Amino acid sequence: MTTLCHVFERLMEARVKIDRLLSIVMILLEKKKVSATELAQTFEVSVRTIYRDVDTINQAGLPVVTYPGAKGGIGILESYKAEKRFFTSQDVTMILMGLGSIRTSYSSAEVAGAIAKIKGLVPEAERKAIELQAGQVSIDLTPWSNNHAGMAALVKIQQALKDNRLLEFDYNDRKGQRSARRVEPYKLILKRRSWYLGGYCLLREGMRLFKVSRMAETKLCKESFSPRTVATEDFIVRNFDDAECMDGIIRISARARETIVELFGDAALEQENENTWLARIPLTDNDQGHSFVASLGCDAEVLAPECIRESMKEYFRKAMSVYC
Numbered sequence: 001m002t003t004l005c006h007v008f009e010r011l012m013e014a015r016v017k018i019d020r021l022l023s024i025v026m027i028l029l030e031k032k033k034v035s036a037t038e039l040a041q042t043f044e045v046s047v048r049t050i051y052r053d054v055d056t057i058n059q060a061g062l063p064v065v066t067y068p069g070a071k072g073g074i075g076i077l078e079s080y081k082a083e084k085r086f087f088t089s090q091d092v093t094m095i096l097m098g099l100g101s102i103r104t105s106y107s108s109a110e111v112a113g114a115i116a117k118i119k120g121l122v123p124e125a126e127r128k129a130i131e132l133q134a135g136q137v138s139i140d141l142t143p144w145s146n147n148h149a150g151m152a153a154l155v156k157i158q159q160a161l162k163d164n165r166l167l168e169f170d171y172n173d174r175k176g177q178r179s180a181r182r183v184e185p186y187k188l189i190l191k192r193r194s195w196y197l198g199g200y201c202l203l204r205e206g207m208r209l210f211k212v213s214r215m216a217e218t219k220l221c222k223e224s225f226s227p228r229t230v231a232t233e234d235f236i237v238r239n240f241d242d243a244e245c246m247d248g249i250i251r252i253s254a255r256a257r258e259t260i261v262e263l264f265g266d267a268a269l270e271q272e273n274e275n276t277w278l279a280r281i282p283l284t285d286n287d288q289g290h291s292f293v294a295s296l297g298c299d300a301e302v303l304a305p306e307c308i309r310e311s312m313k314e315y316f317r318k319a320m321s322v323y324c
Helices: 004-013 018-030 036-043 047-059 078-084 089-105 109-120 124-134 148-163 232-240 254-264 287-295 306-323
Strands: 064-067 073-076 165-172 178-191 194-201 206-211 215-224 245-253 269-271 276-284 300-304
Touching: 018 036, 018 047, 018 073, 036 047, 036 073, 047 064, 089 109, 089 124, 109 124, 148 165, 148 178, 148 194, 148 215, 178 206, 245 254, 245 306, 254 269, 254 276, 276 287, 287 306, 300 306
Parallel strands: none
Antiparallel strands: 064 073, 165 178, 165 215, 178 194, 194 206, 245 276, 245 300, 269 276
């Protein structure tokens, strides 16, 4: 059985313009029929050359046929698309859902092109049904407010990752201290509803994790860099787990219940009485952990561990001093 992988391998062995042959195959996978004249104009070659390319593609095992008449042209047998494609209909649906969610986070011509190509692998008879299924689930990762500066930074980070180019930006840390950074970017991470950049900071001379929302005046430098040998996955795991999580117990009211269920699941809750629940969740004794508990307001009380309960008392004392 000739698969598309085998076709591509045979095309690579041909002593002709490989890029043009592969591009013709992708166009034919996307469209039902294309005229030889249109292909010739697209690739700036003669119609005769296009027909020679079609013969080469046929010899590689891809059944390309010509349709006569005014509405004819060149196309791949629809039965081949149905039988030999890489993915099942469900596979394509899931891929389109995933690409659609990425598209909401940052716009990219490459993402739009990938969506078009994936759709092209599906026979026309099945395309509408798959598009309908993919559209039944919407994953929107954009914030409620229009953060144009954040989107612009993501585009620059994406380009820097692609071209191995340095990034410059001003960074505001958790303590509100601002510093100018030059960074070799290595990874873009979406974690806990926020974007992070993992990279080698030339100022600190080490790997660092930067929250994109705290980056300002982001610039894509002309200078490129040679990627270092770094274990980015290990580094990211260590940084996200730097704050030691402790087994926490908080008492919550009905108004905080939805937030806890959304973040930790219904299994984290134990109903204490008609009006309150005990939530057994991981807590951290740092600014981020304190801010989370404080966001629940008067609808939450930390019962354990004692160290975080004491930290929250101090947190609210300082907050009261601002208003008193």
